[in-house]
Structure formats: C-alpha cells, structure tokens
Amino acid sequence: MKLFHNIASPFVRKVRVLAAETGQSARIELVQSVFTPVQPDRELFGSNPLGKIPTLLLDDGTALYDSRVICEYLDSLHEGPKMFPALGPARWAALTRQAQGDGILDAAVGTRYELALRDPSRQWPEWIENQRQKYRRSLDALEAESGSLDGAVDIGVITAACALGYLDFRYPDEGWRDARPGLAGWYAAFRERESMRTTAPE
Numbered sequence: 475m476k477l478f479h480n481i482a483s484p485f486v487r488k489v490r491v492l493a494a495e496t497g498q499s500a501r502i503e504l505v506q507s508v509f510t511p512v513q514p515d516r517e518l519f520g521s522n523p524l525g526k527i528p529t530l531l532l533d534d535g536t537a538l539y540d541s542r543v544i545c546e547y548l549d550s551l552h553e554g555p556k557m558f559p560a561l562g563p564a565r566w567a568a569l570t571r572q573a574q575g576d577g578i579l580d581a582a583v584g585t586r587y588e589l590a591l592r593d594p595s596r597q598w599p600e601w602i603e604n605q606r607q608k609y610r611r612s613l614d615a616l617e618a619e620s621g622s623l624d625g626a627v628d629i630g631v632i633t634a635a636c637a638l639g640y641l642d643f644r645y646p647d648e649g650w651r652d653a654r655p656g657l658a659g660w661y662a663a664f665r666e667r668e669s670m671r672t673t674a675p676e
C-alpha cells in the first residue's frame with residue numbers, strides 16, 4: 475500500500491498513528507506529496523480528483539480517501555483491539571470525537587493558509603476569528619470531557635491528539651493548555667506513545 479503523505483499534514487498523521495497503534499506501519503510505503511493551497515500535487519489527480527492527502531493506493535490500484543475512510547479500512551485489516559468500536563454508543567462517541575477533531579483541524583489548517591500564505595491586504599479578519607472560535611470552543615468541550623479521554627485508544631482520541639499536535643506545531647503561541655489542565659495532562663501522556671513520537675512533525 476502506498477500512502478501519499480506529507481509530514482506536516484495532521485490528517486495524514488491520523489492514518490499513521492492508527493497504523494502504528496494497530497501494528498501495520500511496515501505495510502505502508504510513504505510517497506511524498508508536495509503542494510500549496512494554490513498549486514496542487516498533480517500526481518494525485520489520477521487517484522484522488524480532490525488532490526488531497528492522505529490518499530491510500532492499494533496494491534490492486536484502488537484508491538481510498540479521505541483520512542476517515544483510510545483509517546477505517548486499516549482498522550478492518552488487523553485482529554487486535556479495534557480503533558473503530560463496534561455498533562453501539564461507544565462507536566457514535568468515537569466517531570463524533572473524530573468529527574470534532576477533524577473540525578478543529580479544518581479550522582486550524584484553513585486559518586494557517588489564510589495567515590501564512592495569503593497577502594495580508596486580502597485577509598478576512600472576521601473569517602479568521604470565526605475559525606479560531608470553532609477550535610477554541612471545541613478545545614473547551616474536550617477539556618470538559620477530559621476525564622473520559624483516558625480509556626481505550628480509539629479513532630476519537632487519536633484524532634483529538636493529532637489536532638492538539640497540529641496546534642502545537644503551527645500555533646505555538648496559542649496557549650491552549652492555559653485554561654485546560656485536564657486536556658493538557660492527558661495530551662502530555664498521550665504524545666509520548668510511540669505512534670505519536672514517530673509521526674511528530676516537529
């Protein structure tokens with residue numbers, strides 16, 4: 475299997491953390507993808523018309539995307555503890571937490587493009603502020619639930635951890651830990667897992 479990837483992508487990191495947690499890292503060959511928001515990686519178009527990473531190319535030529543689909547596919551390939559719980563309340567909780575983490579990332583990645591790459595004269599401050607409030611409210615919600623993060627590792631906590639790692643990577647001055655001691659304590663331990671250490675963008 476070939477994974478189109480870039481070390482800076484938090485969505486790719488989700489896939490790689492799940493692969494590591496389920497003992498499958500060695501099955502995946504990494505293929506470097508380089509792009510900007512206005513210069514897509516044309517190599518990707520044949521596999522993913524959206525031109526986005528992660529995209530997983532199977533040995534028979536089938537392409538899978540996005541991170542949610544790839545993670546669930548990889549989880550179907552191993553016999554160990556599942557990262558996507560079976561049908562029932564635990565599954566809906568994990569999927570909702572994944573959606574929340576992906577939403578934090580959509581807001582944080584979009585804001586990053588706007589702030590780091592767009593001409594300041596063309597930036598839209600109200601839009602930037604609205605995106606920031608999305609991830610800040612979500613971090614507050616995670617803080618309120620931080621007591622429940624410590625259970626079994628699943629796709630929800632993997633996504634939350636990748637979102638926090640991305641904030642540290644791109645917004646080191648955000649200070650998200652300041653009013654969120656429960657979340658900070660959980661992440662301090664989770665980031666030491668081998669799956670997180672070997673996929674860190676720093």
Ligand SMILES: N[C@@H](CCC(=O)N[C@@H](CS)C(=O)NCC(=O)O)C(=O)O
Pocket residue numbers: 482483484485509510511514524525526527528540541542576583
């Ligand atoms: N919902 C997608 C988001 C993927 C995504 O936004 N990837 C970014 C990199 S972090 C990308 O490929 N951007 C290139 C583009 O949008 O042209 C997922 O979960 O995989």
